[in-house]
Each structure stands twice: as structure tokens, then as C-alpha cells.
Amino acid sequence: IMHVIPISCLTDNYAYIINDDVSKKVGVVDPSEASPIISYLKKQNLKLDYILNTHHHYDHIGGNIELKKLYNAKVIGFVGDKHRIPGIDITLEDNVKWIFGKSSVKILHIPGHTLGHICFFFENEKIAFTGDTLFSLGCGRIFEGDHQQMLTSLNKMKKLPKNTKIYCGHEYSYKNAEFCMKYDNDNIDLKKKFEKIKQLRSNNLPTLPTTLEEELKSNIFLRCNQNDLKVKLNMKNQEDYKVFRKVRDLKDSF
């Protein structure tokens, strides 16, 4: 069984320790900083084999070098970002499969937030690490790509199996829910999701993982192709990417 353990880093980042108790392989996804990872590994008496990076931002790679030195772990990232992922050892291309222990991990290139952003999709376990591209009830800011690129990337995520567990890079769910509620307030699934998020956050628990199924129903950024949302935004019959651009702009100033 594959265990995924969220580790709070910096202010609102999550790194995820992945621990397969069959193959005994251990990895960490997006270590913002080394110390919280090291203390967890020590407590559990674990080593570290791999460091997986979804993209090059400092709040996702900050712990790479220290962890690599300490554990002799291999750093995995997108080939196009090999010049800006510290310590990278294994470079992966879009659509290739990489093996973690006994798990097959499909690499999905999902540019928009950054040009080299990828998702790690564990095919059998149906676990996706989506970094800063798909959040619960949100999506990442568009720093390097354009809106069409980001929308294409989100559409790629939408094609994963519905029961995929989504682990993203930040605890933004509460704020994202408030934004979704502002423009989609009669969405019953969204209301339910918001209640769940309130409950978890009031107990200081992570709201992740979310599932693709819940996101498809409640995440306004995944609903930009749907007529009921277009009507709510006074954008009936407009192209999906224009609706998406509008929603992204509204969120940027929310």
C-alpha cells in the first residue's frame, strides 16, 4: 500500500511523503524546506530514495539540495526544467512512465503556472500530485504560460479517472471556496464541499486530498465550459477560454 503523508511547510505549502510499504521506497513531492521532512523521516525511521518536483518555484524545491546530500536521494523533474531544478538527476518527458517501487507513474506536462510544470500520476493507485496547477476549488496563477495553455492543462487533468485523489501544493481551499461561492453560490455540490472544508480547517486538518469528481462539480475553474456557469457570468455562448480568462482575472483581484 502506498501511504501519502502531507507535511506542512513554510506558511501554506504541503510537501508529501510517499511511502510504499511493499517496495519500501520512500519519496517526497515538492519539499519546500528540508527540516520538516527530515524530522518526519527520523521519527518514522525512514530513508529517502527520491525527491519529486512538480515545478521549479522555490516553495517546491527549497529542500532539494539538503535532502539530496543527507540521504543521497535522486531528484526527479521535467526535462525542460533541468536548468532550474536544483540537483536534478532524472529528467522526464511528457507522457513517459517512471517507476517508483512497483508503481507506474505517468508524467503529464501541464504548463501555464510555469512552462515546465508537470503532474505525477500514480496510475494504479489513482493518485495525482498537481503542484500549483490544479488546487482544490482553484487553479494556479498564470506566471509563464497563457490562459489557453493553462486551460488545456486543466482539461488534461479533467480526463483522469474521476476517483483520482488530488494532492496539490498549497492549502488554499478555504479562500478558494469563498471565491467559488461568490460566483457560483447556488451550486449544491460546492456548498457541501465548503462545509467539509470549514470543518477540516476548524480542526486544523489538511483539506487534501480532494477527488477529481468533487472538483469537477465544485471547482469554478473546471466549469468554464458549462453553460449554467457561463450564464451566471453573463457570458452565454462565449468560448471556454474567454470564460476561463475572466474567472482567472476575477480571482487575481479577489
Ligand code: ZN
Ligand atoms: Zn508555484
Ligand code: FE
Ligand atoms: Fe507554490
